[in-house]
Amino acid sequence: MxxxxxxxxxxxxxxxxxxxxxxxxxxxxxxxxxxxxxxxxxxxxxxxxxxxxxxxxxxxxxxxxxxxxxxxxxxxxxxxxxxxxxxxxxxxxxxxxxxxxxxxxxxxxxxxxxxxxxxxxxxxxxxxxxxxxxxxxxxxxxxxxxxxxxxxxxxxxxxxxxxxxxxxxxxxxxxxxxxxxxxxxxxxxxxxxxxxxxxxxxxxxxxxxxxxxxxxxxxxxxxxxxxxxxxxxxxxxxxxxxxxxxxxxxxxxxxxxxxxxxxxxxxxxxxxxxxxxxxxxxxxxxxxTEWAGRFTVIEEDPLFLVDGAHNRDAADRLLETLKLYVPEKRKIFIIGVLGDKEYDYMMSRLAPEAERIVTVMTPDNQRALPAEELAEAVRKYNPNVEAAENIPEAVKKAKGYAGGDGMVLAFGSLSYLGDLIRAVRKEAG
Incomplete structure (x- = not known):
């Protein structure tokens, strides 16, 4: 074999x-x-x-x-x-x-x-x-x-x-x-x-x-x-x-x-x-100790972090972490979640913190929530949201919105963060 x-x-x-x-x-x-x-x-x-x-x-x-x-x-x-x-x-x-x-x-x-x-x-x-x-x-x-x-x-x-x-x-x-x-x-x-x-x-x-x-x-x-x-x-x-x-x-x-x-x-x-x-x-x-995907910095300019927050408790802790580490930064979010998670609660807690949000569908996962459906859930708490067709597009859009003085945070299901990190590294050359 x-x-x-x-x-x-x-x-x-x-x-x-x-x-x-x-x-x-x-x-x-x-x-x-x-x-x-x-x-x-x-x-x-x-x-x-x-x-x-x-x-x-x-x-x-x-x-x-x-x-x-x-x-x-x-x-x-x-x-x-x-x-x-x-x-x-x-x-x-x-x-x-x-x-x-x-x-x-x-x-x-x-x-x-x-x-x-x-x-x-x-x-x-x-x-x-x-x-x-x-x-x-x-x-x-x-x-x-x-x-x-x-x-x-x-x-x-x-x-x-x-x-x-x-x-x-x-x-x-x-x-x-x-x-x-x-x-x-x-x-x-x-x-x-x-x-x-x-x-x-x-x-x-x-x-x-x-x-x-x-x-x-x-x-x-x-x-x-x-x-x-x-x-x-x-x-x-x-x-x-x-x-x-x-x-x-x-x-x-x-x-x-x-x-x-x-x-x-x-x-x-x-x-x-x-x-x-x-x-x-x-x-x-x-x-x-290192543990990728747990409020991990993957790029410095603009500041780009990833976190695997995907349930109620994790959303609350991520919100607390954002207020401790980056209270004044303009925040751009990339979000991808699984459909069987309590994503509405997560959006209610975290979406209001962002200036703009880009949603993605986590690839190769039958439980993944479509990006458009997630965008609709986000829109109840933040109107500045759009769905991306794929992860590279989401990365490009989010970094563009962040500019030189903002930050990007990608969170949600751990299952898409590897693809996202690879997309960030590829774009950086």
């Missing part, structure tokens, strides 16, 4: 949909020798911030000398980005070779009348096989959706479970109330383990604490009152947390101080479990 054939096989499995549950992935992994049982995990769930916490934790651990696996979704730049070891993408050769094994296992399952694994289950198995093959010391694992019935929850050897901010999202799959969603996400908690959380609402905290009591797990939440000496700007971003002063996180955004503090709590929990990390490695890793 070539890399192209492997990709075609995985793409073809998308016809099996996204099915929550562990029966099929458990069967698949059993036929592959259960590679996940030979690995140790930091397992991360939540609504917004999972990837940022994952990036901080894995970069710090890499700087401390560990071989660290990363499993993330969705990706921005290319397919292989979702499976990394020490920030290097899985090679095409490994994808092809391991996908062949998974293909054979899937065909055997079909022949026996069993369900075929979904695309996410195939990718999860592929990641576990590669992480075992490369002898990872620790794998930092991000859930795909939810927690309890997410394919990643097949793991049994979790060292630390971590929770990013939990809010309303994926309601059709996870539940209609915040408590229901939190309970599903709390399903990753394993007995007698350490649980770390960023700052949560009282309703979510109660659910997480109850789950920890049931599993005899210890619960530790970021203490907001211990976040002090906060400096938030493009030029100087730093904070103090507990007894650590002048901490300098590498990712911009108003929520990143809490995400960074959660990562520090995870590292301290790992230290207590016998995984040494020096303070020098911790600080170096924190500062060197």
């Amino acid at each position: 070539t890399y192209e054939e492997a990709r075609a096989f995985i793409d073809d499995t998308s016809k099996y949909g996204y099915i929550l549950g562990l029966d099929t992935v458990t069967e698949l992994l059993s036929r592959l020798g259960n590679p996940q049982d030979d690995l140790k995990f930091v397992h991360i769930a939540g609504t917004n911030g999972k990837g940022s916490i994952l990036a901080y934790v894995s970069t710090i651990l890499k700087e401390a000398g560990y071989k660290v696996g990363r499993y993330i979704s969705p990706t921005i730049f290319e397919y292989r980005e979702r499976i990394q070891v020490n920030e290097a993408y899985i090679p095409e050769e490994a994808v092809a070779r391991l996908a062949e094994r998974i293909y054979q296992a899937g065909q055997a399952m079909l022949a026996e009348g069993l369900a075929h694994p979904t695309a996410f289950e195939v990718e999860t198995a592929l990641a576990f096989l590669y992480f075992k093959e490369t002898d990872c010391d620790i794998v930092v694992l991000e859930t795909g959706m939810g927690g309890l019935t997410d394919a990643t929850n097949v793991v049994k050897t979790t060292l630390v479970s971590a929770f990013a901010s939990i809010s309303m999202d994926h309601m059709g799959f996870l539940g209609d109330t915040l408590e229901e969603i939190a309970r599903i996400k709390a399903g990753i908690i394993k007995p007698d383990t350490t649980v770390i959380s960023t700052v949560q609402t009282a309703r979510v905290r109660e659910v997480l604490e109850e789950a920890c009591r049931e599993k005899r797990a210890s619960y530790r939440e970021v203490q907001k009152e211990e976040l002090k000496d906060k400096k938030i700007s493009f030029e100087d971003q730093s904070f103090t947390y507990k007894d650590r002063t002048n901490l300098r996180p590498g990712i911009l955004g108003s929520c990143q101080l809490e995400n960074a503090a959660a990562a520090l709590e995870v590292i301290d929990a790992l230290r207590e479990l016998g995984y040494p990390v020096t303070e020098e490695a911790l600080r170096r890793g924190l500062e060197q």
Whole structure:
């Protein structure tokens, strides 16, 4: 099987949909020798911030000398980005070779009348096989959706479970109330383990604490009152947390101080479990962390940023971030969203901040909202909106409107930001 054939096989499995549950992935992994049982995990769930916490934790651990696996979704730049070891993408050769094994296992399952694994289950198995093959010391694992019935929850050897901010999202799959969603996400908690959380609402905290009591797990939440000496700007971003002063996180955004503090709590929990990390490695890793698509500057003139805000909580946080970092700048927005997201709420919060808005349809995604339909939703909150035929046109229009003294912010679905970044770079020559 070539890399192209492997990709075609995985793409073809998308016809099996996204099915929550562990029966099929458990069967698949059993036929592959259960590679996940030979690995140790930091397992991360939540609504917004999972990837940022994952990036901080894995970069710090890499700087401390560990071989660290990363499993993330969705990706921005290319397919292989979702499976990394020490920030290097899985090679095409490994994808092809391991996908062949998974293909054979899937065909055997079909022949026996069993369900075929979904695309996410195939990718999860592929990641576990590669992480075992490369002898990872620790794998930092991000859930795909939810927690309890997410394919990643097949793991049994979790060292630390971590929770990013939990809010309303994926309601059709996870539940209609915040408590229901939190309970599903709390399903990753394993007995007698350490649980770390960023700052949560009282309703979510109660659910997480109850789950920890049931599993005899210890619960530790970021203490907001211990976040002090906060400096938030493009030029100087730093904070103090507990007894650590002048901490300098590498990712911009108003929520990143809490995400960074959660990562520090995870590292301290790992230290207590016998995984040494020096303070020098911790600080170096924190500062060197990068996470594309999270209030990321991709061009300086005009200032051009991208952000993957795509739900209620993320919209609120992006609005807060804009007011902190660029309160006086003329703002031009490029927006592309999926049709099953609460985009009307997002537009009500963010659209009034822009001088002009250009909408796009995210490419190659069946869930994408047409640009004209999104423009109509925006028009209720800002009349200065137009739909672009494609991403390069949107970039050209937005940069033209920004001129020399404005800024462009592209946000919405992460699925189109890679194409947009490539379009910006191509235009810059």
